[in-house]
Amino acid sequence: MEADTPRIEEYLESIYKLQQVQHPVTTSRLAEHLKLSPPSVSEMMKKLYGKGLVNQIGKGVCLTEEGNSIAKKVIRRHRLSERLLTDILGYGWDEVHDEACKLEHAISPEMEARIEESLGNPETCPHGYPIPDKDGVIKKENLRPLSELKASEKATIVSVFEEDPKMLQYLSSLGMLPRATISVEEVAPFGGPLIVCVSGSRYALGREVASKIKVR
Amino acid sequence: MEADTPRIEEYLESIYKLQQVQHPVTTSRLAEHLKLSPPSVSEMMKKLYGKGLVNQIGKGVCLTEEGNSIAKKVIRRHRLSERLLTDILGYGWDEVHDEACKLEHAISPEMEARIEESLGNPETCPHGYPIPDKDGVIKKENLRPLSELKASEKATIVSVFEEDPKMLQYLSSLGMLPRATISVEEVAPFGGPLIVCVSGSRYALGREVASKIKVR
DNA sequence: ACAATTAGTTAGGTAATCCGAAACATTTAT
DNA sequence: ATAAATGTTTCGGATTACCTAACTAATTGT
Ligand SMILES: [Mn+2]
Ligand SMILES: [Mn+2]
Ligand SMILES: [Mn+2]
Ligand SMILES: [Mn+2]
Numbered sequence: 001m002e003a004d005t006p007r008i009e010e011y012l013e014s015i016y017k018l019q020q021v022q023h024p025v026t027t028s029r030l031a032e033h034l035k036l037s038p039p040s041v042s043e044m045m046k047k048l049y050g051k052g053l054v055n056q057i058g059k060g061v062c063l064t065e066e067g068n069s070i071a072k073k074v075i076r077r078h079r080l081s082e083r084l085l086t087d088i089l090g091y092g093w094d095e096v097h098d099e100a101c102k103l104e105h106a107i108s109p110e111m112e113a114r115i116e117e118s119l120g121n122p123e124t125c126p127h128g129y130p131i132p133d134k135d136g137v138i139k140k141e142n143l144r145p146l147s148e149l150k151a152s153e154k155a156t157i158v159s160v161f162e163e164d165p166k167m168l169q170y171l172s173s174l175g176m177l178p179r180a181t182i183s184v185e186e187v188a189p190f191g192g193p194l195i196v197c198v199s200g201s202r203y204a205l206g207r208e209v210a211s212k213i214k215v216r
Numbered sequence: 217m218e219a220d221t222p223r224i225e226e227y228l229e230s231i232y233k234l235q236q237v238q239h240p241v242t243t244s245r246l247a248e249h250l251k252l253s254p255p256s257v258s259e260m261m262k263k264l265y266g267k268g269l270v271n272q273i274g275k276g277v278c279l280t281e282e283g284n285s286i287a288k289k290v291i292r293r294h295r296l297s298e299r300l301l302t303d304i305l306g307y308g309w310d311e312v313h314d315e316a317c318k319l320e321h322a323i324s325p326e327m328e329a330r331i332e333e334s335l336g337n338p339e340t341c342p343h344g345y346p347i348p349d350k351d352g353v354i355k356k357e358n359l360r361p362l363s364e365l366k367a368s369e370k371a372t373i374v375s376v377f378e379e380d381p382k383m384l385q386y387l388s389s390l391g392m393l394p395r396a397t398i399s400v401e402e403v404a405p406f407g408g409p410l411i412v413c414v415s416g417s418r419y420a421l422g423r424e425v426a427s428k429i430k431v432r
Numbered sequence: 433a434c435a436a437t438t439a440g441t442t443a444g445g446t447a448a449t450c451c452g453a454a455a456c457a458t459t460t461a462t
Numbered sequence: 463a464t465a466a467a468t469g470t471t472t473c474g475g476a477t478t479a480c481c482t483a484a485c486t487a488a489t490t491g492t
Contacts, residue, residue, distance in 0.1 A: 005479090007479065026439080026440090027440055028438090028440080036479095036480075037480075037481060038439075038440065038441085039440085039441070039442080039443095039480090039481070039482080040479070040480055040481070041440095042440060042442090043441090043442095043479080043480090044479080047478095059440075059488090085327075088304060088334060089327065089330040089331060089334050090330060090333075091330065099324060099326075099327055102322040103319075103322050106318040106319050106321065106322040108318075110311075110315075111301075111315055114305040114306060114307065115305060117306075118306065221448075221449095223448080223449070242470090244468090244469060244470080252450075252451090253450075253451060254469075254470065255450085255451070255453095255470085255471070255473095256449070256450055257470095258471055258472090259449085259450085259471090259472095260449080260450095262471095263448095275469085
């Protein structure tokens with residue numbers, strides 16, 4: 001209906017992302033994620049509500065059908081941009097998030113289609129997340145966080161939920177990339193770290209980090 | 217010094233482009249090119265003057281040293297974007313201008329360098345214009361407009377100064393692309409059309425169009 | 433229960449861009 | 463010399479998207 005601005009796209013994208021973790025998304029988490037003041041977010045939430053893009057659930061907010069649909073379009077462009085950056089321009093997976101976050105607002109539907117085709121219809125972004133198809137359909141798979149594996153379990157890394165370049169660099173330096181095979185050697189009790197084995201080497205991983213790594 | 221917004225970049229880019237044709241650039245031509253109202257342009261010119269990016273020459277305006285330098289950076293990103301679109305994503309030269317005009321504001325210095333490298337350090341955009349190097353240096357060549365050739369002269373097309381997709385489509389359908397060899401068969405008097413020969417076929421070309429085609 | 437902390441909203445502002453209407457200025461054509 | 467056309471700027475107004483300070487509501491520790 002309405003013309004969505006890049007900023008609205010950016011808010012919807014963030015809400016979508018935060019929803020994966022914590023359902024009704026709060027003002028403060030959004031403000032934190034977008035690096036804006038709470039009042040700015042509060043104000044924008046009212047606008048999004050007025051446009052029918054979010055519903056107010058208690059104190060928080062969640063995407064409506066339409067908000068979700070727009071968010072998925074933005075995410076499609078984001079993930080295709082990331083792939084363009086890694087596959088064609090030679091970026092590392094730790095360097096693409098911020099660039100893609102700007103690019104995604106400068107990509108026309110035509111360009112979106114061409115990127116997809118030129119890349120050979122990739123299924124996921126460099127972090128293992130599925131790229132929504134042009135109708136917004138996402139292949140969802142039931143994945144477990146690495147942090148829930150028991151000792152001696154083996155699995156394949158599917159995705160890494162992380163935007164921080166330093167963390168991504170660290171993980172790839174350990175070989176913990178999508179498709180890598182990982183096995184859990186030990187699980188320390190009381191929320192302690194996991195001892196995991198990746199391509200022959202053993203590492204200790206905090207639960208926090210491990211929970212962001214999804215495996216199959 | 218100051219943070220230049222995408223809009224300022226866009227104005228400087230337009231001024232640069234219009235300067236090639238008509239030296240002190242007037243409010244109305246700028247408004248026309250940018251598709252904005254004259255008051256908007258008038259206001260922005262005051263701001264650019266305040267920032268030391270343009271000088272006021274009589275009724276019009278022209279870029280200062282600094283304004284020129286910024287414009288060239290924008291144009292570098294624009295032309296690199298165009299090449300990315302044609303060489304990697306398979307766009308036609310008639311489809312890239314508007315896309316590049318958005319992309320150019322979403323490209324970091326890092327990405328700029330990577331595009332250049334991935335494309336094999338291209339010298340020109342798809343329309344034959346030189347891509348400024350990272351220090352803003354442009355290889356300038358002394359070119360003649362096709363409209364000034366005399367009958368029976370032969371030349372090579374270097375660049376086509378045109379943004380209109382329809383016109384570009386038309387020209388490429390005649391094979392009038394950069395690097396094509398063209399010969400002038402006849403020049404009608406009193407500003408009439410030229411009869412030219414490109415790859416074996418003869419066409420009549422208006423002076424207006426011919427003046428936008430630069431040859432060597 | 434009550435003060436301290438945390439979270440969210442209201443109020444009031446600012447900066448960047450754009451617009452239309454109207455006032456000026458400058459040309460150009462009677 | 464005048465009137466008409468053309469181009470430019472001034473003015474007032476709108477929109478979007480931020481912010482800080484202050485206030486309110488909800489939670490939490492003692
Ligand atoms: Mn983004
Ligand atoms: Mn990703
Ligand atoms: Mn542009
Ligand atoms: Mn070009």
